[in-house]
Amino acid sequence: MRISSLSLLFVLGLAGSATAYPYPYPESGAIQRSESENQAKADAVKEAFQHAWNGYVKYAFPHDELHPVSNGYGDSRNGWGASAVDALSTAIIMGNRDAVQKILDHIETIDFSKTNSEVSLFETTIRYLGGMLSGYDLLQGPAANLAPKETQVDALLAQSKKLGDVLKFAFDTPSGVPYNNLDISSKGNDGSGTNGLAVTGTLVLEWTRLSDLTGDDEYAKLSQKAQSYLLNPQPPSGEPFPGLVGSSIRISNGHFTDEAVSWNGGADSFYEYLIKMYVYDPKRFESYKDRWVLAAESTIKHLQSHPAPRPEITWLASYHNGQQDLSSQHLTCFDGGSFILGGTVLDRQEFIDFGLKLVDGCEATYNQTLTGIGPDSWGWDPKRVPSDQKDFYEKAGFYMDNGSYNLRPEVIESFYYAYRVTGNEIYRDWVWNSFKAINATCRTDSGFAAVSNVNTAGGGAKYDNEESFLFAEVMKYAYLVHAEDAPWQVQKGQKNAFVFNTEAHPVRVAHT
Ligand SMILES: *[C@@H]1O[C@H](CO)[C@@H](O)[C@H](O)[C@H]1NC(C)=O
Ligand SMILES: *[C@@H]1O[C@H](CO)[C@@H](O)[C@H](O)[C@H]1NC(C)=O
Numbered sequence: 001m002r003i004s005s006l007s008l009l010f011v012l013g014l015a016g017s018a019t020a021y022p023y024p025y026p027e028s029g030a031i032q033r034s035e036s037e038n039q040a041k042a043d044a045v046k047e048a049f050q051h052a053w054n055g056y057v058k059y060a061f062p063h064d065e066l067h068p069v070s071n072g073y074g075d076s077r078n079g080w081g082a083s084a085v086d087a088l089s090t091a092i093i094m095g096n097r098d099a100v101q102k103i104l105d106h107i108e109t110i111d112f113s114k115t116n117s118e119v120s121l122f123e124t125t126i127r128y129l130g131g132m133l134s135g136y137d138l139l140q141g142p143a144a145n146l147a148p149k150e151t152q153v154d155a156l157l158a159q160s161k162k163l164g165d166v167l168k169f170a171f172d173t174p175s176g177v178p179y180n181n182l183d184i185s186s187k188g189n190d191g192s193g194t195n196g197l198a199v200t201g202t203l204v205l206e207w208t209r210l211s212d213l214t215g216d217d218e219y220a221k222l223s224q225k226a227q228s229y230l231l232n233p234q235p236p237s238g239e240p241f242p243g244l245v246g247s248s249i250r251i252s253n254g255h256f257t258d259e260a261v262s263w264n265g266g267a268d269s270f271y272e273y274l275i276k277m278y279v280y281d282p283k284r285f286e287s288y289k290d291r292w293v294l295a296a297e298s299t300i301k302h303l304q305s306h307p308a309p310r311p312e313i314t315w316l317a318s319y320h321n322g323q324q325d326l327s328s329q330h331l332t333c334f335d336g337g338s339f340i341l342g343g344t345v346l347d348r349q350e351f352i353d354f355g356l357k358l359v360d361g362c363e364a365t366y367n368q369t370l371t372g373i374g375p376d377s378w379g380w381d382p383k384r385v386p387s388d389q390k391d392f393y394e395k396a397g398f399y400m401d402n403g404s405y406n407l408r409p410e411v412i413e414s415f416y417y418a419y420r421v422t423g424n425e426i427y428r429d430w431v432w433n434s435f436k437a438i439n440a441t442c443r444t445d446s447g448f449a450a451v452s453n454v455n456t457a458g459g460g461a462k463y464d465n466e467e468s469f470l471f472a473e474v475m476k477y478a479y480l481v482h483a484e485d486a487p488w489q490v491q492k493g494q495k496n497a498f499v500f501n502t503e504a505h506p507v508r509v510a511h512t
């Protein structure tokens with residue numbers, strides 16, 4: 001029992017606010033934390049951010065990412081300084097003036113017309129375009145006190161426009177469905193005949209924002225034209241359940257080529273952006289919301305799944321060829337946050353409740369492992385349990401398909417939405433537990449490294465890579481859940497002034 005009689009009294013005193021959340025409180029939901037304790041936790045996340053930032057600046061800046069084991073660097077994201085740009089909105093929110101200044105100084109100098117590598121339209125949009133537009137929205141707005149030079153704030157938008165102009169040829173196809181893998185010097189592409197659901201359907205927020213801020217509607221039109229094929233799926237076989245669509249789209253005509261449905265990587269942020277576009281502008285994007293509602297209802301009906309040894313757990317299965325595939329991924333764990341956001345914005349308690357079940361399911365993958373971090377992917381198909389994981393499966397309800405942890409944010413991200421919408425302290429505790437586990441397992445002398453096996457003491461081998469989303473997402477959500485209220489925080493109901501892109505960059509909503 002973790003409820004002391006004192007905190008029980010306190011909770012009874014708060015009965016009014018408790019009844020606003022009619023699902024059962026877990027016991028430790030009765031715990032109230034003092035402001036100084038939350039402040040100390042927020043400061044501990046700042047310390048971790050600073051540690052990673054210092055290592056990146058010392059060994060890798062202005063390259064894309066630090067190699068945190070060898071203290072080298074990599075340029076896996078076009079060589080434009082991905083970690084710096086991805087860190088901007090987090091540095092702003094943390095009030096880290098030195099980091100903000102260094103990043104603004106760098107962004108002015110990037111030449112987006114030059115790179116030696118193939119450019120991913122999706123990755124470049126969510127990390128660079130999203131990072132710069134968010135920096136602009138924050139520094140123009142509620143964080144204006146952090147930007148010493150107005151010209152550097154304006155440069156964020158000017159550079160965003162330059163990047164949009166470099167990338168927009170991607171949409172120049174017979175259907176308007178873009179190529180994802182681009183050669184920006186020759187305006188070429190990888191010759192693919194199809195594009196994926198997530199990489200096609202996770203552009204519209206950033207490209208629409210770019211139009212709304214510049215007054216040039218070309219970017220919005222291009223991304224919304226591509227999106228139109230996803231909202232009106234053809235042929236009908238591409239939509240096996242209302243709102244749930246296949247994974248791959250033919251570039252020549254915008255038709256789906258399959259009926260493989262999931263919320264896993266490859267599909268994930270398409271569903272995420274349907275409801276986020278409605279948050280961004282409920283007038284223009286009502287039809288996106290309608291598609292999200294259909295998808296959410298079909299997901300509850302057809303994809304929810306419960307492992308035989310622990311039937312109280314809920315995860316989302318995938319669907320293909322008339323069958324469920326009983327496996328899921330760390331990437332999929334944004335799902336709880338998406339249901340909670342949709343539920344609060346649309347005032348639909350059943351979506352919030354289902355989102356909280358998904359949040360519990362993702363927590364269950366974290367709190368059963370030796371490190372306290374969940375695996376990259378797992379399964380619960382009784383016919384596929386690996387012989388060396390039988391005991392673990394019986395206890396935990398899942399077996400690990402891929403036990404690595406790649407500094408991913410999705411589990412902490414959904415805990416954050418759960419906390420902001422319910423006010424239940426248990427979700428803060430879960431963020432704190434996860435953050436401490438990541439800090440204890442992945443930290444190196446210069447930053448944070450991906451690890452090979454979350455169910456081995458110490459996490460197994462450290463991989464020599466630090467994805468830029470460590471700065472953009474893990475650090476941001478872990479900080480925000482403990483930080484005081486602010487205009488960029490996720491709010492209950494329809495009060496959001498910002499909406500987070502899939503890389504956790506807060507974008508100002510259109511109607512404020
Ligand atoms: C572990 O996760 C479950 C959700 O499945 C939760 O109910 C429980 O409180 C968690 N345990 C701890 C120690 O956080
Ligand atoms: C396991 O997941 C990591 C992180 O996403 C990935 O880099 C690695 O290739 C995966 N391993 C296998 C065997 O699929």
Ligand SMILES: *[C@@H]1O[C@H](CO)[C@@H](O)[C@H](O)[C@H]1NC(C)=O
Pocket residue numbers: 044436439440443
């Ligand atoms: C993170 O790790 C560092 C280095 O071991 C340690 O000093 C710090 O207290 C840790 N933070 C938390 C919250 O555990």
